[in-house]
Amino acid sequence: MPPHTADLLDPAKLRAAASLYDWCGDALGDFQWTDAARLRYTGEYLIHWAATHYWNPVLAGGVRGYSLLLHEWSERKAYEAAGLDPMNLDAQTGSYYPMHARALLAEHRFLQTVALSMGSSFSLRELVEHNPHGDPPGDGWDGDWAVLSAELPNDLSRGDRDSDAGNTPLVREFYRRLGFERLN
Amino acid sequence: MPKAVSYRILERQEEGRWEAFAVAYRRGDRFVLFAPPWRSSRDLPVRSLEELSREHYPAAGEYRWSTVQAHAGEIRHPIEILRSSPAAQPQTDPHLLDAISSVLAFADRSGQSGDGPEEPEPAPDPEDLARLAADDPEFGAAVLAMRAAVTDPRMRPIVLQALAAFARAAHPKKGR
Numbered sequence: 001m002p003p004h005t006a007d008l009l010d011p012a013k014l015r016a017a018a019s020l021y022d023w024c025g026d027a028l029g030d031f032q033w034t035d036a037a038r039l040r041y042t043g044e045y046l047i048h049w050a051a052t053h054y055w056n057p058v059l060a061g062g063v064r065g066y067s068l069l070l071h072e073w074s075e076r077k078a079y080e081a082a083g084l085d086p087m088n089l090d091a092q093t094g095s096y097y098p099m100h101a102r103a104l105l106a107e108h109r110f111l112q113t114v115a116l117s118m119g120s121s122f123s124l125r126e127l128v129e130h131n132p133h134g135d136p137p138g139d140g141w142d143g144d145w146a147v148l149s150a151e152l153p154n155d156l157s158r159g160d161r162d163s164d165a166g167n168t169p170l171v172r173e174f175y176r177r178l179g180f181e182r183l184n
Numbered sequence: 185m186p187k188a189v190s191y192r193i194l195e196r197q198e199e200g201r202w203e204a205f206a207v208a209y210r211r212g213d214r215f216v217l218f219a220p221p222w223r224s225s226r227d228l229p230v231r232s233l234e235e236l237s238r239e240h241y242p243a244a245g246e247y248r249w250s251t252v253q254a255h256a257g258e259i260r261h262p263i264e265i266l267r268s269s270p271a272a273q274p275q276t277d278p279h280l281l282d283a284i285s286s287v288l289a290f291a292d293r294s295g296q297s298g299d300g301p302e303e304p305e306p307a308p309d310p311e312d313l314a315r316l317a318a319d320d321p322e323f324g325a326a327v328l329a330m331r332a333a334v335t336d337p338r339m340r341p342i343v344l345q346a347l348a349a350f351a352r353a354a355h356p357k358k359g360r
Contacts, residue, residue, distance in 0.1 A: 135225055141186060141260065146260070146261075
């Protein structure tokens with residue numbers, strides 16, 4: 001790991017970030033959405049691939065941070081489950097479609113649940129296509145939804161594939177309220 | 185579906201080897217950089233691919249841009265550019281290749297003068313040897329040392345022995 005990025009995984013910083021994902025006050029004990037070890041596991045992956053612009057939102061907590069954490073954690077896990085090295089460029093280039101699809105599915109199932117809890121029912125496709133963190137389709141180029149729907153058709157229902165143009169401003173407002181914005 | 189896409193590959197050095205890491209291309213009215221491990225493409229603040237420089241590397245570290253290239257076929261996703269790019273294939277270091285060519289040329293002259301091994305080894309392919317040298321830093325260092333030695337006729341037997349070992353390493357079945 002490059003020395004200039006080592007402090008990004010400082011244990012105190014990871015503990016502080018993990019506390020942002022605690023769900024405190026339950027009589028049965030606190031519930032943790034994630035912990036310092038899982039944050040470190042994900043941070044190592046991002047730093048290895050020069051993607052530290054995703055790391056600070058993760059450390060900031062909240063729905064936005066957790067959705068990014070879920071994406072990257074799921075992706076690294078998917079490579080390992082397939083017996084591939086997630087830190088190897090050949091593996092990344094060769095298995096991009098299925099691994100990215102797995103990560104998109106985890107990320108947007110979570111966001112779908114959040115939207116429902118906020119009183120909004122959006123299809124998976126609407127959430128994927130309007131997520132400011134992603135690549136929308138355009139000018140003939142495929143976006144994230146094309147990757148997900150082609151790779152994991154059996155994980156998607158008919159309702160997941162729906163897309164109602166009338167929902168576009170509502171989905172955008174949902175993301176805006178949660179502080180989502182394009183990362184660069 | 186975009187056709188005849190112009191692009192530049194961003195290579196990253198991994199354990200001494202240059203590998204195709206990302207691709208810069210035009211997407212609508214923007215230039216973007218796509219790398220497979222990233223959540224999404226990154227916008228590039230340029231008006232042409234020719235403007236890309238070290239300022240646009242994604243992080244500190246060893247990177248380099250390819251020249252502007254063109255993808256002739258139809259394509260729907262930038263990963264296909266990376267998969268088909270020559271830069272994604274195993275790379276040979278031009279310095280090592282040059283060193284190996286010098287050594288091979290020297291060995292060829294030596295063979296003509298009757299100083300070569302009694303049973304000549306099969307001639308190794310310079311690209312094969314350069315890849316071997318790139319994979320093994322000690323081997324690479326030996327190649328560079330050999331280039332320095334080939335100007336001295338007294339080094340001829342040593343160079344020829346080393347070359348025979350290189351040939352066996354490059355073509356183990358033929359050399360044994």
